[in-house]
Amino acid sequence: MGFLDIKKATKSYGSVRVLHETDISVEEGEFLVLVGPSGCGKSTLLNMIAGLEEVTSGDIAIKGRSMNGVRPADRNIAMVFQSYALYPNMNVAQNMAFGLEMHGIPKPERDKAVAQVADLLQIQPLLDRKPGQLSGGQRQRVAMGRALVRDPDVFLFDEPLSNLDAKLRVDMRTEIKKLHQKLGTTIVYVTHDQIEALTLSTRIAVMFGGHVQQLGTPKEIYDNPANIFVAGFMGSPSMNLFPARVAVENGNAIARIDLADGAAASLPFPPGNAMAAHDGRDIVLGIRPEAITDEDGADRNSKAIHRIETRVEVTEPAGSDTFVVANLGGKEVTGRFRADVDVRPGNTFPFAVNMEKAVAFDPKTEQRIG
Template identity: 60%
Template sequence: MSFLHINNIKKRFGDTTVLKGIDIAIEKGDFLVLVGPSGCGKSTLLNMIAGLDSISEGELLLNGERINELHPARRDIAMVFQSYALYPSMTVAGNIGFGLEMRKVPKAQRREAIQKVARMLQIESLLDRKPGQLSGGQRQRVAMGRALVRDPQLFLFDEPLSNLDAKLRVDMRTEIKQLHQRLNTTIVYVTHDQIEAMTLATRIAVMRAGELQQLGTPQEVYDDPSNLFVAGFMGSPSMNLLRADIVRHEGVLHARVRKRDEDALMLPIERDAEALAGWEGREVILGIRPEAITDPASAHHDGRIFEAELEVELVEPTGADMYVVTHLGGREINARMRPGTDISAGTPTRFAFDVSRMVAFDPDSEARIRHT
């Protein structure tokens, strides 16, 4: 039996259904990230798990126990909020130990638990300070300490890093991941940042407009997207999506993609060839990640590499990589090349396509075309 089972959960506000039957099961020790754009329902679902919002339909099971009607204080769940929600008049030690005090935990035991968590989060020197004397990252550590000191069955994080600057967000992300690995805790984490999701999760649930689009490991969601939304949402830069016709050329199935000069690029189909054979003579949306389009010297030859000459429109060095924009299939596409590759805008350049990584989607339903 799953440790946490969100079983066909629905949420209605009057006549409006904001969660439309979410079904997710995770095991003890999993790090589940709920990711999606603003308004997709991920925070509402988190609040329902915490008991801060009622469930309109469905069942919520934690370690085999139905908790739909259980009071939040009795769920053995700790939540870390986006706003930190610290008491400004209390010291750091007081904030961390407040929940234990409310549960009548003896003072000596509270002090020991606070010290243990403070050592873990490296905030021992801050225990006598007030929240107003702390930086954003320090406040976030205190909020995490308040949750950790309870040693609950389940941790919930509601966009905890969104108020931090870019560098601190990366640092705190690393700390949260290390904390999870060290304690083997079960976490449900909400974010709209897909890089955060890919970095932290053992399982990702991609949501859109109150519906679950895909549930899987970070690699599954990235390499094997179930539909156009997941393909476009996960990844930075996102997957290139371009129109192509499925044709048979010299006995081999190809994706024919229009170039800017009205000529066509013929990319041999490697993946899902059996399913795509049924699309011969029809148009699909072809998806290919920027890193699967590169300079020939950088191409991974364990895949099937197809080279073509295209004109470079823009070069964007980022230090670790160099992104190159060209035009294909009626739109701009991104390629990722080695830093320092000798190319410039306006010049024809050889691009290497790893066609083994191409995926295709139905233009009408937006679903992935694959073997069933």
């Protein structure tokens, strides 16, 4: 049994089911991120944990106690919203202390809690200011502070960084991660940003269509996606997905692919790879951009680097890297090259492909097969 247990939880509005049977067990101190596109059910699940939405069937329990029918105020959870939800007529200290005041906490204890959290978040100079006098990042810190002073069992974050500009979002991401490492709090965090999910979480639940598509650590989700949706959604740039056909030569599996000029190429899977059982089968081959690179930039520890020469379609300089787009199997494929590689659109160039990092999917079921 986990600290937070979600057991076969569903949510329906009339005849429309927006969240299907969901099972997730969150351990104490874990940072779980619910990630997925708009409408996937992640915010609905978060609201069910908070008590803002009723569970249609199944159960949600915190510390072994079922939350079904328990009012939000009685769940000992704290929520940080996308909109900050600060009271404009109160200063920062009053906003942070308001929840404690509503729970009847004496003023000396409220003041002590606010001072401790303000020190932790480095917002002491802001305590006398009103929300209208704060930047977006400062408001978000205050919203986090209001949650922290309550010392809840579970923190719930609902896309808290989506209103911030790109640089501030990165800075706040780091602050939230440092805060979690320092306090060891249990956090459930909703976002549509897969970079946030990968950098913040101890585990990720990737959601789509009201289902949890995959639950695992960031490394498991990134390296071993369960299906084509997870492969294409997680990562920036996302995993390259293109058609291939499996062949077996001398007992070893090979992925045969078509190149843009009408030629074909063969990419051998590592020796002993289970794909040999799929001889003659059409597959969708998945390879991350960093596993398609220039020859000098390829992983020296890999024993499955294979060269393909094909025409470069587009180059995208990105500072520390250059993204290079080619066509494999009729699909655009992006490789991550070193910044100083002399590669130009229209030229034929050797691509080094690390087949140790390749995964394969069934094109019909879209589930991973190898």
